[in-house]
Amino acid sequence: MVEKKRKKNLSFLERIYVVEIFKGMILTFKNMLRPKVTMQYPEVKFEPPASYRGRPVLVQERNGVERCVACGLCSRVCPALAIEVQAAETELEKERYPQKFEINMLRCIFCGFCEEVCPEEAIVMSKDYELVFTNREDAIYGKDKLLIPVDKLQDRLEFLRKFK
Amino acid sequence: MSVWEIIIISLIKILIIVVIMFLTVAYLVYFERKVSAWIQNRVGPNRVGYRGLLQPFADVFKLLVKEDIVPDAANKTLHKLAPFVALFVAFATYAVIPFGPSVNIFGHDIQLVVADVNIGILYVLALTSLGVYGITFAGWSSGSKYSLLGGVRSSAQMISYEVSMGFSIAGVLLFAESLRPIDIVNAQYGWMWSVILQPIGFITFVVSAFAETNRLPFDLPEAEPELVGGYHTEYSSFKFAGFFLAEYANMIIASCMIVTLYFGGWQIPYIDKLGFNETLTVLLQVGAFVFKVILILFVFLWVRWTIPRFRYDQLMNIGWKVMFPLSLINIVWVAALIMIFNL
Amino acid sequence: MPYLTIDEKRVEFNQGQTIIEAAVTANIDIPHFCWHPKLSVSGNCRVCLVEVEKMPKLVIACSTLAAEGMVVHTHSDKTLEARNAVMEFILINHPLDCPICDEAGECKLQEYAYAHGKGESRFEEIKVRKEKRVQLGPFIKFDGDRCISCSRCIRFSDEIAKANQLTFVKRGDSVTITTFPGESFDNPYTLNTTDICPVGALTNQDFRFKSRVWEMSGTDSICIGCARGCNTEIWVRNNEILRLTPRSNEDVNSDWMCDKGRLNTFKFVNANDRVDGTMIRENGELKKVEWSEALVKAAAGLKEFKSTEIAFIGSSYATCEDNFTLVKLARSLGVNNIDFTQHILPGDQDDILIREDKTPNSLGAKLVGVKPAPNGLNLEGILRAIKEDKIKALYVMEEDIAALSNEWEEACGKLSLLIVHATNHNRTTLLANIVLSASTFAEKHGTFVNFQGRVQRIKPAVGTEEMDRALDGMNMSRWDKFGTKFDRWMQGHKYDAKPSWKILSLLSLQLGGKIKYEMAEAVFSDIAKTINEFNDLDYDVIAELGAQAKIKQTLAV
Structure with missing residues (x-):
């Protein structure tokens, strides 16, 4: 038999194991008396910090226009191919806008690459983690669900400016 | 008592026990x-x-x-039979566990045990060994390698720990000079509980009980990280519930056995000296039994959420190289006690 | 041969070549914006500056003639420093609007900025703004901001298109490109400037903002706009063709193609009037039926007539494979009346690319034998015979025969049986008894023979119900590779169409014939075996750039 080398040789008490078992059990028993950390979800809701990566949303400027210029970088960088963008021409100065912007929330893995790559700060991760749908079609979020007014996203935008 | 009275009383006891068991x-x-x-x-x-x-x-x-799924590769008959074997064995064992002393109800002297047989302990040993068949059937008949490995591990584990379990019980039997559970309880009158007289036997018995019931740290037959679900990988719905219930029923049996053999069963030390009337005494004693069982059950759960699973080689090492010799030492120890103190 | 040394590599050159030309032959990449191998040297972008030993200053590789024994360094410290400086200089007024710009992904400036730029600019002032969204010509939008004044487009319209329409105006950083007063940038070749524009200043109006270039798959093909057969690339996303671009082939089209070919030859593939599945006329209306039913009906219909009562019409739009199989089927039925028609637009021809013959495969159809057998009737004869009720059944493949003339339309109405292979609904399908839906050029394998006798291959770029993008080895974009049927980008319509040679071979099966082709390649190997002009050719020999058929000059159309 190969001699097993340990960092520290076990003492006799440790080797008979029973004492160690009791030590472990005392530890877990102490834990039982500690305060609980569970949140009662539907009544109490988790308010995520600014660094939280919830569902990606599109920033809507105060004049009601989306920031997005449909460059398709988010779509290209998305490792799960969740984002599909169709650009079109607009009379606005930005020339180009997303006629269609769809995120398949079944594909999305909340990695935040889209946000990181976006040259316009137009797509950001929100704090929304409540995503429920009952069929595949509902899981594809279009512009109607994705556009969020910029005022509601200040937290995240400031976070990005500070740490990105 | 006529035969009919015995049958009716037994049926009522069985009914009460089954309902209580399920609950x-x-x-x-x-x-x-x-x-x-x-x-x-x-x-x-x-x-x-x-x-x-x-x-x-x-x-x-x-x-x-839920949908009841039977795999194509399964041996259908055995696959269906297995959970019922496990359940039947688990529940049949309750027959010989005494919950309290005899009571007088409506003029009938009734023992608080379904079947007061004089080989009760042998009966328990026999049935718990049969219990492994349910698991082995399930493992073999599922037609899945994970199930099969779970079944094989289970039988190997049972055989290994049955030995030290038997020897541990032998120590208790030496005191009680009887295989009747009621006699064993009575033999632990006062503070003469086996747990105090033979602590080594107690430890080997408890460890073996954990192993026999497949509870952590001995739950190798259903080791999730290695075997998916072990022997019940291919079970769903009602049949899975069968195994599930059987496992917990086994835990309760093991606790009852530990209480009966080592904690004086329903006994409350020196309660007869307090001069309560008979009914109150019996109620207190049944209560004491339930309380003791609950305590042991809590330890079962407590251990499960504290100690990680053993490796298979560690399991076998402990079984044969530690538990078996310890239980032998226990018998010598008990024999010596009896010799010296002439108990 | 004289030689020079570029980056310690000995490079041979012909007298008169510039350094950059010599480097290109040796596969050494020297960055360049204004230099284009097909255009004259302008030398205004300065990004090709290289260090030549014993010369006091850096020289531009595009206009410095290579000389015997020259030692050139393209990666020395001095060169790199100069290149960085030039990049920074060019980027001073170039807007950072890559997210909006259509050129992104195939932009030379983007690539060089990435490869040779510093990634930062010291320019802190306000960038010069110029006119955006200028409609230079019917198909071209010009963005003055993005232009780096390389003059490629000006030189192209002067030298290649032979239409002096573009020029620089103003000076310094206000310089911009415009058409001469009263002119529109409307020569037949304008869209080539969008290909050679190294930035996104000139963009294709038709393709503008439709897709990012990396989202599409590219498939080598041939333009079907005229008998030139320009080599093209078909760009497809979501099973829809979004644009065509020319592919370099010195023997056919150089690097160019005409605007008509680029814009008008692919839209019918996804048009609303596509025939989707086979149809049979019942009570005067076309009804969609299963392929098997339509083929059984067609076979039964043909069997009712004597071979002299049937005529076949081939097509110069269809591939050699299709026409060859048609001829084979006609022969197997003993039908001698077979011909096809050319579509010539007299005078619409120039000495650059455009040809009078507006079909891609007239020569091919002729070569594989779409012509009346010795006692058979030609097109006119067939028309006359239909009028005289001598021919009662007509089998038309991929040809809108009723649109040829009113006479033909009337004649088609007189027929007892008219079977048509069609890609789109047209005047002939309006009269047809059975319509078999044919794959377009973008949905099948096949060969065209251009007016020079050059055999060129087309490949499927658009999936049909029987051509699967993954299983049949078509080119795939990233989206195609990872998409599932639940993804909207994978739900582009797939038409229920088959290539004509396959339809004919299935029909032959119903007629008890012996034509059993499974692959276009098998048809072509039969062509190569039986027809002298195609001897020794196969798909591998034709490859990307085509191969010459052995034709006598007199045969040429």
């Missing part, structure tokens, strides 16, 4: 979820009913309405 098993599951939650600083089930007390029924209902 206790159900609430043991609830209790386990609560204990695990507390140990992990969580709350545990608290949605279904007051403090989640109806959770077990929701669980069972969910299991019953």
Whole structure:
């Protein structure tokens, strides 16, 4: 038999194991008396910090226009191919806008690459983690669900400016 | 007593016990979820009913309405039979567990045990060994390598630990000079509990009991990280519920056995000296039995959420190289006690 | 041969070549914006500056003639420093609007900025703004901001298109490109400037903002706009063709193609009037039926007539494979009346690319034998015979025969049986008894023979119900590779169409014939075996750039 080398040789008490078992059990028993950390979800809701990566949303400027210029970088960088963008021409100065912007929330893995790559700060991760749908079609979020007014996203935008 | 009276009384006892068993098993599951939650600083089930007390029924209902899947590669007959074997064995064992001393109800002197047989302990040993058949059948008939490995491990584990379990019991029997559970309880009158007289035997018995019931740290037959679900990988719905209930029923039996053999059964030390009337005494004693069983069950759960699973080689090492010699030493120790103190 | 040394590599050159030309032959990449191998040297972008030993200053590789024994360094410290400086200089007024710009992904400036730029600019002032969204010509939008004044487009319209329409105006950083007063940038070749524009200043109006270039798959093909057969690339996303671009082939089209070919030859593939599945006329209306039913009906219909009562019409739009199989089927039925028609637009021809013959495969159809057998009737004869009720059944493949003339339309109406292979609904399908839906050029394998006798291959770029993008080895974009049927980008319509040679071979099966082709390649190997002009050719020999058929000059159309 190969001699097993340990960092520290076990003492006799440790080797008979029973004492160690009791030590472990005392530890877990102490834990039982500690305060609980569970949140009662539907009544109490988790308010995520600014660094939280919830569902990606599109920033809507105060004049009601989306920031997005449909460059398709988010779509290209998305490792799960969740984002599909169709650009079109607009009379606005930005020339180009997303006629269609769809995120398949079944594909999305909340990695935040889209946000990181976006040259316009137009797509950001929100704090929304409540995503429920009952069929595949509902899981594809279009512009109607994705556009969020910029005022509601200040937290995240400031976070990005500070740490990105 | 006429034959009919005996039959009727037995049937009533069986009915009461079966109902109580199902309820206790159900609430043991609830209790386990609560204990695990507390140990992990969580709350545990608290949605279904007051403090989640109806959770077990929701669980069972969910299991019953699930699809019952029988794999194509399975041996259909054995696959269906296996959970019933496990369940039957688990429940049949309760027959010989005494819950209290004899009571007088409506003029009948009734023993608080379904079957007061004089080889009760042998009966328990025999049935628990049969219990492994349920698991082995399930493992073999599923036609899945994970199930098969789980079944094989289970039988190997049972055989290994049955030995030290038997020798541990032998120590108790030396004192009681009887295989009747009631005699064993009576032999531990006062503070003469086996746990005090033969602590080594107690330890080997408890460890073997853990192994026999496939509870952590000995749950190798269903080791999730290695074997998916072990022997019940291919079971779903009602049949899975069967195995599930059987496991918890086995835990209760093991606790009852530990209480009966080592903690003086229903005995409360020197209660007869306090001069209560007979009914109160009996009630207190039944209560004491239930209390002791619950304590042991709590230890079962407590251990499960504290100690990680053994490796297979460690399991075998402990079984044959530690537990077996220890239980032999225990017998020598008990024999010496009897010799010296002429107990 | 004289030689020079570029980056310690000995490079041979012809007298008169510039350094950059010599480098290109040796596969050494020297960055360049204004230099284009097909255009004259302008030398205004300065990004090709290289260090030549014993010369006091850096020289531009595009206009410095290579000389014997020259030692050139393209990666010395001095060169790199100069290149960085030039990049920074060019980027001073170039807007950072890559997210909006259509050129992104195939932009030379983007690539060089990435490869040779510093990634930062010291320019802190306000960038010069110029006119955006200028409609230079019917198909071209010009963005003055993005222009780096390389003059490629000006030189192209002067030298290649032979239409002096573009020029620089103003000076310094206000310089911009415009058409001469009163002119529109409307020569037949304008869209080539969008290909050679190294930035996104000139963009294709038709393709503008439709897709990012990396989202599409590219498939080598041939333009079907005229008998030139310009080599093209078909760009497809979501099973829809979004644009065509020319592919370099010195023997056919150089690097160019005409605007008509680029814009008008692919839209019918996804048009609303596509025939989707086979149809049979019942009670005067076309009804969609299963392929098997239509083929059984067609076979039964043909069997009712004597071979002299049937005529076949081939097509110069269809591939050699299709026409060859048609001829084979006609022969197997003993039908001698077979011909096809050319579509010539007299005078619409120039000495650059455009040809009078507006079909891609007239020569091919002729070569594989779509012509009346010795006692058979030609097109006119067939028309006359239909009028005289001598021919009662007509089998038309991929040709809108009723649109040829009113006479033909009337004649088609007189027929007892008219079977048509069609890609789109047209005047002939309006009269047809059975319509078999044919794959377009973008949905099948096949060969065209251009007016020079050059055999060139087309490949499927658009999936049909029987051509699967993954299983049949078509080119795939990233989206195609990872998409599932649940993804909207994979739900582009797939038409229920088959290539004509396959339809004919299935029909032959119903007629008890012996034509059993499974692959276009098998048809072509039969062509190569039986027809002298195609001897020794196969798909591998034809490859990307085509191969010459052995034709006598007199045969040429």
